[in-house]
Amino acid sequence: MAFKSDGSSHHNGVKNEDNIIEYLKRSVGAPFFNEFDKVEKKGGTKDKNDCLIHNKDGSKKGVSIKNHKNKGSTFDWFNTTCLSGVATKNEALLSLENFINENKNIHSEKNSPDLSKDDIEKIKDCKKKEFEKKVDLFLDSLTSQEIHSLVCKAVLGSRDQYIIINDVPNKSFVGFEASNMRIIKLIEEAHSPSNFSLEKKSKNKSKPSKSRTIYWGSGAMKEDTHLRLRIVLNNGMSALLAGKRFSANNSSSLCVKIQQENVSNLINCCEDRKEYEYE
Numbered sequence: 001m002a003f004k005s006d007g008s009s010h011h012n013g014v015k016n017e018d019n020i021i022e023y024l025k026r027s028v029g030a031p032f033f034n035e036f037d038k039v040e041k042k043g044g045t046k047d048k049n050d051c052l053i054h055n056k057d058g059s060k061k062g063v064s065i066k067n068h069k070n071k072g073s074t075f076d077w078f079n080t081t082c083l084s085g086v087a088t089k090n091e092a093l094l095s096l097e098n099f100i101n102e103n104k105n106i107h108s109e110k111n112s113p114d115l116s117k118d119d120i121e122k123i124k125d126c127k128k129k130e131f132e133k134k135v136d137l138f139l140d141s142l143t144s145q146e147i148h149s150l151v152c153k154a155v156l157g158s159r160d161q162y163i164i165i166n167d168v169p170n171k172s173f174v175g176f177e178a179s180n181m182r183i184i185k186l187i188e189e190a191h192s193p194s195n196f197s198l199e200k201k202s203k204n205k206s207k208p209s210k211s212r213t214i215y216w217g218s219g220a221m222k223e224d225t226h227l228r229l230r231i232v233l234n235n236g237m238s239a240l241l242a243g244k245r246f247s248a249n250n251s252s253s254l255c256v257k258i259q260q261e262n263v264s265n266l267i268n269c270c271e272d273r274k275e276y277e278y279e
Contacts, residue, residue, distance in 0.1 A: 152187060
């Protein structure tokens with residue numbers, strides 16, 4: 001699945017959040033909350049809450065709003081361009097960072113004035129393959145401790161939130177306490193960080209890949225968490241190589257994402273879920 005770098009995913013996400021917040025205001029929270037005083041819209045890069053419920057007793061409840069557009073769609077739990085503290089500065093990570101630094105705006109109008117758009121496209125295809133190989137090596141280098149740390153960063157910050165998913169295929173809003181999610185319970189029950197591991201989703205394990213499925217446990221106890229770790233360029237390869245020459249963005253940065261796959265499974269496994277069906 002190609003990673004969108006045109007901003008459409010963010011735009012659709014904001015629209016989805018606005019629709020659900022408007023519904024909460026009209027319904028005064030039902031069926032997800034008891035009657036409350038108000039809904040405050042939040043969001044942005046520094047706030048995990050998309051809205052805040054102000055209850056009549058003075059307490060507040062953070063809400064995270066997600067969009068499940070179709071059977072194969074995913075949503076992010078974690079999305080950062082800050083790699084500090086994510087992984088050890090090993091040879092694989094340094095090679096990946098050097099690739100970014102060496103190729104940043106290397107074919108901008110100023111640096112490569114004679115190259116056509118077709119020339120850049122050919123170069124871009126080669127650079128994509130090189131980038132994918134370096135990401136593949138980096139993902140293989142991650143330790144169990146680092147995978148555990150990434151999973152914790154992704155989902156533990158949501159533990160006290162209420163999750164509302166727009167389940168588009170079933171035309172319903174689905175809500176549940178994040179603390180009841182299976183992945184939260186696995187983290188809390190894990191006696192050792194070594195319980196987490198990564199595997200390629202592709203059947204061809206020798207082919208380089210920019211993503212891995214996250215598993216918990218081993219042997220007969222091995223379990224698919226339905227979380228996927230991905231390393232991408234947040235604005236795509238064109239922005240990295242040529243900036244605004246052939247892109248809407250000045251450049252591109254390494255981006256670490258942990259995404260929820262199999263959203264239907266997530267919904268079905270939360271026994272406390274409440275649903276509102278819409279037309």
